[in-house]
Amino acid sequence: MTHQPRRKQPADLRSARWFGPADLRSFGHRSRAMQMGYSPEEWQGKPIIAIVNTWSDINPCHTHLRQRAEDVKRGILMAGGLPIELPAISVSESYVKPTTMMYRNMLAMETEELLRSHPIDGAVLMGGCDKTTPGLLLGATSMNIPAVFVPAGPMLRGNWGGKTLGSGSDSWKYWDELRAGKITEQDWLGVEAGIARSHGTCMTMGTASTMTAIAEAVGMVLPGGSSIPAADANHIRLCSESGRRVVEMVWEDLTPQRIQTREAFENAIAVAMAMGCSTNAIIHLIAMARRAGQEIGLDDFERYSRKVPVIGNVRPSGDKYLMEDFFYAGGIRALMGNITQHLHLDCVTCTGKTVGENIEGARVWNDDVIRTVDNPIYGEGSLAVLKGNLAPDGCVIKPAAMDQKFLKHSGPAFVFDDYPSMKKAVEDENYPFTPDSVLVLRNAGPQGGPGMPEWGMLPMPKKLLKMGLRDMLRLSDARMSGTSYGACVLHVAPESYIGGPLALLRTGDIVSIDVDARSIRMEVSDEELARRRAAWTPPPARYERGYGWMFSKHIQQANEGCDFDFLRTDFGAPVSEPVIY
Incomplete structure (x- = not known):
């Protein structure tokens, strides 16, 4: 059944607590807004929408998000909201050492606190590089104000010597060929120059595309948005549409925890298995579910692994296709349409409609890229x-x-x-x-x-x-x-x-x-x-101070989602709203 919105009134907005009262503190908020060039008409009675943007100069997956944030702003303004861009740690998979996994939880904490501490009514989350999707969603779920996730989108397919290259997968393949003496150093340089030729995330079914597909399956991405290539004009339109939609979600009070039910996470597991997902899906999805108060674990993955086959013919589980091919073959809506027997179709999504309504009419345009359950790539699930x-x-x-x-x-x-x-x-x-x-x-x-x-x-x-x-x-x-x-x-x-x-x-x-x-x-x-x-004697400590020390003291094990123990939903009483003196 379609979600029936419960309309908020302007006085119910979180931001009204900052800007509405006739007192000295709110005078300060209003005067500082005017200092930045805003007129009262721009915020009075309107939802203020945060755009949490993980763009940076050293994240090739997110190169385009600086401009895409402007497209999101356009949509927010069209729908009668006020957009406020809030930068967050970028967590570039290509460059961050020792590993971006060290900083997923930092991004989650930053996102939660950015949203909590500012006069924000709703959020558009902009990410896609591996850890940014779960990091942003973890934080937004814990804060639990209306939010939509905008995936960065996969890059265009690579090319070298007439061969189609897939990021990551072909790096390992041709590195081994070089070490075995099967290709030359000059060949290797050609692979290096041709394997990543546009902005966007890995265009294989790596962690980036896995996690954005999961975000859509859970209900946090607009229908079809998770597989749009970064360089496709559809991506610009997705950004604007996401901005328009989140304003309506604020009035409807459609929050992440109303969307992210246990059944929604089971949908995500089914989609992940059918996609030929990354092994990292297990860690991130367990963490995401537990933040939403849903007890998802390894046994749930094993249950779906036995019954949902791999039908997404995308490397590395598939033999030749990449995410660009997957999108043009029908994308995530078409794949979900082929596994409806394994989905809870009545789950509500960020559209306010159900999964079943969102995928109604989806078609497969290339049945070698998106197979049926009767003609799978692999007879069981991906993991x-x-x-x-x-x-x-x-x-x-x-x-x-x-x-x-x-x-x-x-x-x-x-x-x-x-x-x-x-x-x-x-x-x-x-x-x-x-x-x-x-x-x-x-x-x-x-x-x-x-x-x-x-x-x-x-x-x-x-x-x-x-x-x-x-x-x-x-x-x-x-x-x-x-x-x-x-x-x-x-x-x-x-x-x-x-x-x-x-x-x-x-x-x-x-x-x-x-x-x-x-x-x-x-x-x-x-x-x-x-x-x-x-x-046996324990190895020496890895860190003695700072974030690394905190990470080491509080990180949970892989089967628990590698979240911090103190961020569990059952760790303590719910955090109250900030006091505005």
Whole structure:
């Protein structure tokens, strides 16, 4: 049933508390607004809309958001609101070290406090680069004022030598070809120059496109908006439309927590599985759901993994297409139309209409790009959750994007405690790796990394590459880019840095996985593991001050969404509105 708006009156607006009273404090607010050139007619009785913009000069995914904010402002003004742009930390995936995952929660806190501390009635959230989507949504959900998310959009497809290039995926592919001696340095420079040729996020089904699809499936993006290419004129119109819509959402009091029900998050999981999503989806979606007060966990992903097949033929799970192709084939609305049996169609979205109403009439224009459930890319969902004595709280693998011979595998582990030593070993052609070896990196989790870097697609040993091999079983408590592929077991929980079982694994131990049985284990007796645990000592602290210290003290494990413990909805009483003296 369509959401029936409950209309606010001008006196009900949050901003009216700042500007409305006939007292000295509100005199100060009004006079300072006039100092900036605003007339009373521009704010009196009108919703004030924040545009939380993660544009920066060093975020190539968001290069266009400086101008797109002007398009959002145009829409807000058309609908009778007053736009106020508030810059937020950009969290550029390409440049931020040690990892953007360190700063997702910082963006979430900044977004929440920007909205809480200012005279804001609603918000348009502008992001798209991997951690900006969950970061912005986490903050807006906790603040819980009407909000719409505007995705940055994927970049145009890459090109080199007549070949279509996909960001990330083809970087790893051609890097291995260079290391194996199959392409030249000049070829590599051509790939470098051609793989990213417009503004926008990765155009493979990486974390960026995964998370914007999830944001739309949850109901926080206008219909079809999550897959519009960044360089397409449709994106400009999306920005203006989002500005117009959020003004109406304020009057309707249509808040994130009214949209983000448990059923909405189940829709998001179903869409993620069908899209061939990034493994990072699990961490971010769990955090987002729990901020909305919905207890979503690994078991929910496993349940949908068993019943929703991959139907989005987009790299790296698909074989050749990219997000531009996906959009022109019908985009997210068409994909959702092909999995309606797995969706809760009565969930209300930011349009005020239901999911079913939003996708009504959607068509697939290329049924090789967007398949049906009867003709999938992969017969189960994009991700599989494994458990066992190596990962009692779970770990994840991406079966659709790996050599299928490793779905059931046992082999001897080569264990490395840090990335530099692992990197040195894989470049050493005399190192005794075999095709059956299991390459293991630990101390790369939320606390150990620090920040759980995207190291999980461990580099193939050069020795094996020169043998013609392009995959092997790899294991870590790290994450990997959504554009990555291969038989990579990730997010091992608890992480090794805090004494999880991975900390007890030794080189030469046999590691076994069975994806169909959803199991992972090290073939070591409980008695031997007890002896090893008694001898284990924690690694030194990663940080002794500042944000890193706070992060280390309060970050939760991967299976809990890597949120800060003190930001949980059940941590304490709801925060009251700021006092305006």
